[in-house]
Amino acid sequence: MESVLRPVAVIGGSLAVTLIAGWAADLVLRRAAARHPETPLWGLLRHCRLPFQVVLCASLLRGAYRQAGILPDHAFVVGSVLNLVLIASVAWLAVRIATAAVDSVYARYAATAADEARVRRVRTQVTLIHRVVSAVVIVVAVASMLLTFPQMRAVGASMLASAGVLGIVAGIAAQAALGNLFAGLQIAFGDTVRIGDTVVVDKEWGTVEEITLTFLTVRTWDERRITMPVSYFTSKPYENWSRGGAEMTGTVYLHLDHGAPVPLLREHLEQLLPGVPEWDGRAWALVVTDTTPHTIQIRATATAKDAADVWTLRCTIREQLISWLATHHPDALPRLAPPDPTPGPSA
Structure with a gap:
């Protein structure tokens, strides 16, 4: 009877201690978060409750399973399983703590920074740091789990003898992956591109949505996703419209007749812009930039706070100017001479 009651008592006591400890830790963190709402760390650490309970329960059972007589005929298997669970749960807890610290x-x-560009820079850096820390913790945890088996230790000793050859082969095979890895770190700390930046890559413009250690995702204006290796942004030129500020100048070109009333068109643009919400009020202009035997080229420029607004601003200016010309000065629009219906002399 004792051989049954003792294991049940140990397992039940471990579960009870685990539940009480988890509840107490959550209560302390909840009160700390209520007293210090300016510090989100305490609230984020509450997500560590479950891995903390698994670590505690596995530790208690690991230290008492032999004395408690839990499956005495399979003590080695029980010990191995508890070791694996303990290592995995410690890694889980470490990743959760790192996540809470980074997010905090x-x-x-x-919440305190006024420069949006610097906020995006910090967000990119902490995201990549979190991914690196998580990868290191997972690799160490898997290696520790494998080393708990005596057979794996012997395999590891034999693998060390040929580590030089394997290292050369792995280095050649993983050259592209390592290049992307270092490129990701270069992007994170070199501040060349950040999450939220507006970029133009391969003649497509969009917003950087995600940056990892190996790839970068750009969300285009029509909601497509372009996934590219991060090494592209360290080896090829690209446009970053958010670098040094998101403000932009939009340009609209019109081809009009030589008799177009340019001063009146300039006055109309001046009256039009205050009613366009995308115009930020910094600057505008309308000038003749070129002429051909049939038309003149008008360039209208106006400023906006970012790439999305400048696109809408350009479309609005183009539409309003053409509509005004068609209504008040239709003769200013370019006219194409109709083809001569009289056939020429035959050769």
């Missing part, structure tokens, strides 16, 4: 630092910085 970013949230506090974003």
Whole structure:
């Protein structure tokens, strides 16, 4: 009877201690978050409750399973399983703590920083740092789990003898992957491109949506996603419209007749812009930039706060100017001479 009651008591006691400890830790964190609402760390650490409970329960059972007589005929298997669970749960807890710390630092910085570009830079850096830390923790955890088996230790010793050859082969095979890895770190700390930047790559413009250690995702204006290796942004030229500020100048070209009333068109643009919400009020202009035997080229420019607004602003200016010309000065629009219906002399 004792051989049954003792394992049940140990397992039940471990579960009870785990539940009580998890509840107490959550209560402390909840009160800390209520007292210090300016610090989001305490609230984020509450997400660590489940891995903390698994670590505690696995530790208690790992230390008492032999004395408790839990499956005494399979003690080695029980010990191995508990070791694996303990290592995996510790890694899980470490990743959750790192996530809470990174998110807390970013949230506090974003709440106080006034420069949006610097906020995007910090967001990119902390995201990549979190991915690196998570990858290191997972690799160490998997290696530790494998080393708990005596057979794997022997395999590891034999693999070390040929580590030089394997290292050369792995280096050649993983050259592209390592290049992307270092390119991702270069992007994170070189501040060349950030999450939220407006970029033009391969004649497509969009917003940087995600940056990892190996690839970068750009969301285009029509909601497509372009996924590219991060090494592209360290080896090829591209346009970053958010670098040094998101403000932009939009340009609209019109081809009109030589008799077009340019001063009146300039006055109409001046009256039009205050009613366009996308115009930021910084600057505007309308000039004749070129002439051909049939038309003149008019260039109208206006400023906007970002790439999305400048696109809408250009479309509005183009539509309104053409509509005004067609209504008040239709003779200013270019006219094409009709083809001569009289056939020429035959050769």
